[in-house]
Amino acid sequence: MKGKILLFAALLCSLNAQADDLAAQIDSFISGQFSGNPVQVKVLVRTPAAQWPQCEFPQLSLAPNARLWGNISISARCGQERRFIQTQVQVIGNYLVSARSISAGSRLTAADVKLKSGRLDTLAPRTLTNAGKAVGAVSLRNISPGQPLTFAMLRRAWAVKAGQPVRVTAQGTGFNISGAGKAMNNAAAEDSVRVRMASGQIVSGIADDDGTIRITL
Structure with a gap:
């Protein structure tokens, strides 16, 4: 009986140590997502330890474009086995x-x-x-x-507005030409804008901060 108790105690200590290790790995993984940002991060693992993967170093990952704080789900993979660890990240x-x-x-x-x-x-x-x-x-x-x-x-503030007269410049290898037209849509700097030229032709370009429409050929 004493031997069984000792065996159970040893197993419990092993599970606790593994849980501590995985919690530390998750903490390090999440903190690494904020590398270079002046923030304080606290990670709280919500999934019970009994549901955690059983390998020593599971592969941790987040879904693409997943948010980095609040209640999040972390994928922990051990070979073919995959578990999802529910975690609260306070930042x-x-x-x-x-x-x-x-x-x-x-x-x-x-x-x-x-x-x-x-x-x-x-x-x-x-x-x-x-x-x-x-x-x-x-x-x-x-x-x-x-x-x-x-x-x-x-x-973002509009660099040009629909109906506004605009100057259009077209640049290519060895040439630079310009013309006048009217913007057909609102556009912020670096947005795409369509312009009706004086000839009636419609062209597309990129709005600059000063309202000039840039076309690169």
Whole structure:
């Protein structure tokens, strides 16, 4: 009887050690996804240890384009066996909020935004973490002071608008020609835009910051 108890205790210690090892591997795997980002990461494994893979070093992976925080599922493969480990990833870092009231249609400046530190995993999807993504953009709605900013609240400013007269330049090996036309659609910088030329011909190009339409031949 004593021998069975010792055997069970040894087995339990082995399972606990394996669980600790896998938890550490998952923590390292997730933390590595944020390499170079100034954030604090805490990983909580929710799947019971009894359902974890039994090999020493399972191959860990995430689905393509999977989000990196909140409740996520990590694939752990041991040979032909595959288990999914349910994990909660808590991330503390900087995100963007409005520094003052912003009216719909306003073009944002650096004075309109500020960084705040907090739990990124509790915020709305696609919350902005970089001021460069907001400054120069146009608000699609009224925004209250201190409100977290998301991509859905903003659009890039138009470099050209539909019906606007534009200058079109075409470049190729050994030549550079230009002409005039009218934009047929709104476009931000580096967006594609169609232009009706004075001759009636319709061409497609890329909008530059200054409203010039660039065609590369």
